[in-house]
Amino acid sequence: MARTKVQVQVHQLKLPQDERTVFLGGAVVKKYRIPTNQPLHLRFGSARAEVQVAAVSRSSSLRLAPSLAAKLGIHNGLQLCLVYRPGTRTLHIGPLIxxxxxxxxxxxxxxxxxxxxxxxxxxTDACATYGAHVFFMIPEDIHGNANSVAGWTWNGGWVRRTFPVPDVVYNRLTSRKYENMPNVQQFMKDVKSRHGATVFNEKYLNKTEVFDALGQEESLRGLLPESHLLKNYQMLKSMSSRHSVLFLKPITGSLGKGIILLRKDAGGGYSVHYAGVTATRKQSFRSLPDAFKVLSGKLKAQRYQIQQGLQLISVGGRPVDFRALVQRDETGAWSITSIVGRIAGESHFVSNLARGGTLSTVPAALAKSNLGAGMRASVLAKLRRSALAIAQGIESKIDAHFAELGIDLAVDTKGKVWLLEVNSKPSKDDNTPLAASEEERKESKIRPSVKRIVKYCRHAAHL
Incomplete structure (x- = not known):
C-alpha cells in the first residue's frame, strides 16, 4: 500500500476562517493527487472532520489549527502514516492504536x-518509528457505545488524554476477570460493529478449547498428545491404562501454575508431583483410587485438562520445550518471529521461567540435549512448520481474532514435535529472539516482536 509518514504540527493560524484548512507538503499533495481547496474528510481513528487542503512547498508536515486538532484528538509532533482515498475523498492519518x-x-x-x-x-517508540500512535486504556475507562475513550500516552512522561475510538484495539488484559467485565465485552463489540475497528487477541484461550478445535483438523492431529477435559475417575483410569505418565493442567492456567504430574511407578503404585515456585512437591500412593481421592479436592475447585505424558528430550535430566512466538506480519499473514528453547530448572518438570526455567537458542538446546545428533538438523524446520500450522488452525477453528500467539511445543526423543499449549497473551519478557547476536540487540532497543505488532496494526487499519 502506498503510504507516506508525515509529522503533525499544531499551531494557531493567523485567520479564523483558516481553521478548517490543513496545510500539507506539496510533494505529498502531488504524489497522491489530493484535491486542494475543496471539501475533504480528515480521519484519525473514529474521528472525522471536514477540511480543505492547501499545498505548501518545501514541507513534508501536516499543519492544522488547535481547535481542529482538539476535535480529532491529535496532539503536536505525532509522526503518522497518511493515505488518501479518492473514492471517499478521505485523508486517513494513523493508525491510532x-x-x-x-x-x-x-x-x-x-x-x-x-x-x-x-x-x-x-x-510507543515503535509507533513513532513506523508512523502510528498508541495509547493505553484500563477497564474503568472503557464503556459501550463510546465515541471517545480516555487513556494514557507518552509525551515526555505519561499523560492522560481523550482519544477517538482507535483504528485497532490490542487486548493486553492479563486477567480473565477484567476481560469478562460487561463494559469491556460491550466495548469490544461496539468498536467493531459501530466503528469498524480491528480488535485482536480479543479473548483468552483455554486448553480444552484449543485441543478440541485443533483436533478437528486432520493435518494437525498428529501434533496433539491425547488430551481431554478431566471429568471423573473413570476418565483418569482410562487415560492411566494407556499412558504411564499424565499431566493435569488447569484449563485456564498460565506460567506453569497448578500443573500436576501423575506417574505410574514400577511397583504398581502412583506418584503425584506438584509444580511449585521453588521446587516440585511429591506424594506417593499405593493405588490410583488413593491418588484420585487426594486430587479430587483440586478438581472440584478448578477444571483440569488431562494430557498424555511424553518422553521429551532433556538436558542433564531436565525437560526441554520450545516457545514459538507467531505473529501476523505487515500483510496479515502468520509468520514466525522467534523460537526459543526453555530448559526446566533443577527439581522442576515444567520449563516456565517463573518456575526456574532458563532460555536457550534452539541450536544450543538441541546440542546439549539427549536427542540423537542425526535428528537435530531437521527439528528447527519442524518446529517452524508446526507453529505456523497451529496458528492457522486456531484462526480457522476458533471464533475470535488473534494476531500473536505463544505456542509451546515439545520434541520427543524420536524427534517428533508435539503441541503442549497455546497462549493468547504471550509474555512480553519471554520472547527475546536469542538467535540474534548481542550486537544486533544493542543496535536496536525495539524488539522484532514489537515492530511486528505495529506493522500489523498498519495493515489492519489499511494504512
Missing part, C-alpha cells in the same frame, strides 16, 4: 503500568 491494560499505578509514574511499563514505552 488502543491497548487495553489491566491497571495503572498512579503513585508510580515511572512504572505506571507495572511490569509492562517497559514494553509500553517500547511499543
Amino acid at each position: 488502543g491497548v487495553m491494560v489491566p491497571r495503572v499505578y498512579r503513585k508510580r509514574p515511572d512504572r505506571l503500568f507495572g511490569s509492562i511499563t517497559a514494553f509500553s514505552r517500547e511499543l
